[in-house]
Amino acid sequence: MLKLVDVSKRFGALSVLQNLDLTVAAGNVLGVIGPNGAGKTTLFNIIAGAQVPSAGQVHLDDRDITHVKVWDRCRLGIGRTYQVPKPFTHMSVFENVMVAAVHGGRMGIRAAKEQAQHVIELTGLIHRLRTPAGHLSLLDLKRLELAKALAQKPRLLLLDEIAGGLTESECDTLLEIVKTARDQGATIVWIEHVLHALRRIATRLAVLHGGTIISSGAPDEVLADSRVKEVYLGV
Amino acid sequence: MTHFLTTSYSVFVGRLLLACGIVFLATGPFLLDASGMQVMTEFMLMLVLALMWNLLAGYADIVTIGQHAFVGVGAYAFFGFLVFGEWNPYLSVLMAGAVAMLLAVPVMVIIFRLRTAYLAVGSWVVAETLMLCAGKLSAFGGGSGISMPVSAVKQFGARIGERYAHIYWLALVLLAVVFISTWLLMRxxxxxxxxxxxxxxxxxxxxxxxxxxxxxxxxxxxxPFLGLAGALITLQKLRVAPPASFSITEWTVYIIFIVLIGGVGSFEGPVIGGIVFFLLREYLAEVGVWHFIVLGPISIVIILIEPRGLWGLLRRFVPGDLIPVSYTPSALKGTKTEKARSLAASTSDVLSQS
Known part of the structure; x- marks a missing residue:
């Protein structure tokens, strides 16, 4: 479904991604791990269209989308959460999610209202429905990010560190939500440091280090890899 | 008092005041003398300009300081069609809007290559260039401008009171169209x-x-709305001249002041800002140039206290929009899945525990 071919990204002299190849099959859940500064968020920016790669191509369903604008990629079915939330601060939680449903999900106003209410309920924000997003706690902002992404009914869902700071119970709830999205047919790429959460849902893991993938495959195999232990797990 | 302000009664009172304002505007020519109608016509046209600048700068992040370009072009186009083309006066007004919209296409191509402060300066440069070009039009009196012939003026009313009322109604119709269409756009x-x-x-x-x-x-x-406003401003002033028709002070600087003190990025802000501006202007008219010196610090103080202007201050006490553009959820029933409900319940439990 998603294919990155020989993707590189440079910021001046700094090379963040180097000749990266990545394929994600439809219906899979790919977990992406790596130390800080490995290029994980840049990878998401390139997949979502927030940044254009310096070299290489991004393909979605065999279509080259390398130069497709970020808002058009939403309409192609790419939904994304941000590690640093990007709420519409003066709009209510309900309106925040409605924007995503109307524009990213291409729904009419009435359908978008229903969809917004549904995903807000799903993500546990129902008690904040009318609250301006600027008044939310960080935890609720992360829930809002997820709600906005889900409201678009994405075919490819990019999750950027949404489990950080959650308690065990909250993490369980979050996993249920992600599983629901997966069961509804979404392909998921999830950047996360909370490994136990990833291991419960990821069909594959990829480890990013220094802008390249140093290991990928079944989660247990990847985590047993000596290079991964050295650069990421520190053992 | 605090309780009163923080309930929805404050929204009701605000809407009541707004409705009173609309009734006042709709009955203006029956209540006001000639000079009163002049002031209210000017108020309505400034409000049109403020609503448009607010849409650009407050929502679309197009912070232009060159919107007087379209006011001036509308003024000259109206004058040309009415006086030289001898077109129907109403058609001439509409053509002012059409010409402004046509001009907007190449201007947009130029200034949309720029962003933020560069876009602002670029839009100003475009407006000044157009003003200089207008000064080269000898048929329009060159740099000193030209007055509207009596025959053209009389098409809007033989007597002065009749003409003022006519222009008032045109300005009211323009304001209503701008207000309703922009509200529908925002909805x-x-x-x-x-x-x-x-x-x-x-x-x-x-x-x-x-x-x-x-x-x-x-x-x-x-x-087009700026162009239409330019045509009606010309009707009020009865002449076109580059410095007056393309006045950055009147059609851009004052407008920015109105929107900023009222509240940028809201529908209510320009209305509140417009009322405050006109009140200040009327009361400070006697102090001459000091009136500019007073306006500046007022806007700075208001923005420092509340960046969203007077409406932002009021919103601390008023729980809803006076002019509703936001969406509210329907009653919590009929949501899609039981699974969603159970997940929400479990999440709420977690939240209550934490």
């Missing part, structure tokens, strides 16, 4: 996206709001 999917852009442009793009298309739409939306 649409496009408006929802614009409101998101106002709060977080990158975030809006990331959830599918087409930033380029939204900006283009806003720019092309405002240009």
């Amino acid at each position: 649409s999917a496009v408006g929802l996206g614009l409101t998101a852009m106002r709060d977080n442009e990158d975030g809006a793009g990331a959830v599918g709001v087409n930033l380029t298309r939204s900006r283009v739409l806003c720019f092309l939306w405002t240009a």
Whole structure:
């Protein structure tokens, strides 16, 4: 479904991604791990269209989308959460999610209202429905990010560190939500440091280090890899 | 008192005041003398300009300081069609809007290559260039301008009171069209996206709001209304001249003041700002140039206290919009899945425990 071919990204002299190849099959859940500064968020920016790669191509369903604008990629079915939330601060939680449903999900106003209410309920924000997003706690902002992404009914869902700071119970709830999205047919790429959460849902893991993938495959195999232990797990 | 302000009664009172204002405007020619009608006509036209600048700067992040370009072009186009073309006066007014919109296309191509402060300066340069070009039109009196012939003026009324009332009604119709159409725009999917852009442009793009298309739409939306306002301003002043028709002070600087003190990025802000501006102007008219010196610090103080202007201050006490553009959820029933409900319940449990 998603294919990155020989993707590189440079910021001046700094090379963040180097000749990266990545394929994600439809219906899979790919977990992406790596130390800080490995290029994980840049990878998401390139997949979502927030940044254009310096070299290489991004393909979605065999279509080259390398130069497709970020808002058009939403309409192609790419939904994304941000590690640093990007709420519409003066709009209510309900309106925040409605924007995503109307524009990213291409729904009419009435359908978008229903969809917004549904995903807000799903993500546990129902008690904040009318609250301006600027008044939310960080935890609720992360829930809002997820709600906005889900409201678009994405075919490819990019999750950027949404489990950080959650308690065990909250993490369980979050996993249920992600599983629901997966069961509804979404392909998921999830950047996360909370490994136990990833291991419960990821069909594959990829480890990013220094802008390249140093290991990928079944989660247990990847985590047993000596290079991964050295650069990421520190053992 | 605090309790009163923090309940929905304050919204009701606000809407009541707004309704009174609308009734006053709709009955103006029956209540006001000639000079009163002149002031109220000017108020309505300034409000049109303020609503348009607010749409551009407050929502689409097009902070232009050159909107007087379209006012001036509308003024000259109206004058040309009416006096030289001898067109029907109403058609001439409409043509002012059409010409402004046509001009907006090449202007947009130029200034949309720029962003932020560069766009602001670029729009100003375009407006000044157009003013200099207008000064070269010898048929329009060159740099010193030209007055409207009596025959053309009399098409809007033989007597002065009749003419003022006629222009008043035209300004009221323009304001109503601008207000209602812009409200409908803001209530649409496009408006929802614009409101998101106002709060977080990158975030809006990331959830599918087409930033380029939204900006283009806003720019092309405002240009004809600015041109129409330019035509009616010319009718009031009865002449065109480059420094007056393309006045940056009157059609851009004052407008920015109105929107900033009222509240940028809201529907109520320009209305409140317009009322405050006209009250200040009327009371400070006697002090001459000091009136500029007073306006500046007032706007700075208000913005320092509340960046969203007077409406932002009022919103601390008023729980809702006076002019509703936001969406509210329907009653919590009929949601899609039982699974969603059980997940929400479990999440609420977790939250209550933590």
